[in-house]
Amino acid sequence: MDDATWFAAGLLVLALLSGATALDVGGPPIAGERTDEVVELRDGSDRLWPYTSKRHSFSSRTLAINLVVYADPATTRRLMTHRGDAEWQPTENETEDTDTASIANVEYDDSEDRLVWSDARGARRYTYVESPDGNGAWLEERYQLHDGSYLGARDHVRAYAARDGGWTALQAHSEHWDWFRLRHTVSGIADAQRRVEIDFMRTLSVDRVVRVYAGNGGTADGHGWISTIEVGTTVAALALAGPALARRGLDRLRDDARASAIALGPAVGPAGLYLAVRAVGVALETTFPGTSPKVFAGLLYPVIAVGIPASAALLARPHRPIRAFALVATGLGVAFVLDYAALGVAVLPIRAILHRAAVLVSAGMVAAVGATATADRWHALLVVACWAATLSLPLVGAI
Known part of the structure; x- marks a missing residue:
């Protein structure tokens, strides 16, 4: 030779x-046992641990929760999958003085294509929630959605909600299939969060989109802000259009x-x-x-x-x-x-x-x-x- x-x-x-x-450097740090790292979704409401985990354990923390929709999981799913030309596909503690950032002050390119969501397949992840009386429980995702393709690149969303809660927490991230690792590689969460925000802002039944600082910026490219989506009362009128495959x-x-x-x-x-x-x-x-x-x-x-x-x-x-x-x-x-x-x-x-x-x-x-x-x-x-x-x-x- x-x-x-x-x-x-x-x-x-x-x-x-x-x-x-x-x-x-792109991976999440390992978190210890949870102390006071929970976010009160609304005054007197449930408190959410703003991360997902591989197991019923705070030490296996993965990505940060980055969106909360104030609607039940079924309504949130309808908003994402049946809105005009959009079709999401299913895949197999804040107090009154908390800082907020109006989405109107954030620059977006509104010319981006609408997201097309469908059912997604992905590994099982959990998050933790505490009721107002202090009782805590681990939640498995209710469903997963993605925009894109499993063997290509996609935005992937996992949805979580307590049984009686009027909210749905979303963990959105961008990922791509790696043919050498035979699994997905997460490339970030900020861009996916921004795209989901824009998609909700284009929806007539959404009254307001505001970012609330939760301090959960220690994973991937998380910046510590959770997008909160206020849903109006005209949700049912939006389930109109048929699917369009991206x-x-x-x-x-x-x-x-x-x-x-x-x-x-x-x-x-x-x-x-x-x-x-x-x-x-x-x-x-x-x-x-x-x-x-x-x-x-x-x-x-x-x-x-x-x-x-x-x-x-x-x-x-x-x-x-x-x-x-x-x-x-x-x-x-x-x-x-x-x-x-x-x-x-x-x-x-x-x-x-x-x-x-x-x-x-x-x-x-x-x-x-x-x-x-x-x-x-x-x-x-x-x-x-x-x-x-x-x-x-x-x-x-x-x-």
Whole structure:
């Protein structure tokens, strides 16, 4: 193996070690036992712990609750799913002197498309609520909604409410499907909150949208403000329009795939396979909405695991090793950038960035060995082992 290949191998090892040890600045801090960290929804009303949790435990805190609709869960759902051209799809303590911020003082681009909500699938999360008499209970989400696609990018909302409460708490966040981790990566909560606010502001039955400071800004990109939505009395008149299926994400992916076709050989093959997997996954999910998206993920993942290195090795044969390495790494890098741009993802955790760098180096090494006429089976086994390690570490939670 020449010096360039050994140098690439060293870069891969460094990237993997860095990814396994780096701090994930985008993730939520671990919270201890709750003390007085509850928000009184209204004077004399329920008090809400303004976070979600993986379990019935304050120590497994995840994302911040960022919206509260003063309506029961069924009414809130109707507002989000049956409003003119909008169709949300279902997916499998403040006192009087609390600071508030009028939404009228916040700049928004009202030209944004209406959100299209449908049923969502997602991991189970809980939140905690206390009644005025001090009795507390853990709440499981009543339903989940999303705008977008499971195998692409989406805004994802979980809805919570006490049995007798006249309110619905929402946790809204933006996320995208990561084909290397086989799970969703949350890219933030502020943008999703803003989009849901705008959607409610366009609804005739909503009297007022105000942000109330809850101090729950310690998770993801939370800023500590909860949007409160006051619902009027004309809700029933809004359940009018039929559903309209959003295909914006798939259209963007198709456009990006066409743009990437200007490259040749090793640059196009692995990159095209990666973009095709994203596009086909979203298309299958849209065409067969009754099937779990994880079925399609399982069917398509071998294209990532086997198709990318195989195409890199085969298409690299007419090239010199260094050129093959550069073409494959550059092509895949462009594909990753196009993919995240189409998904609307602007911020990634450090571990995700380091892992993508390791993927580029590992795929480039496969191409370099494939282009080396004198490469023996030990070289091939080395690069295959590096590729397998690159794929395995995020699946077992090491990255």
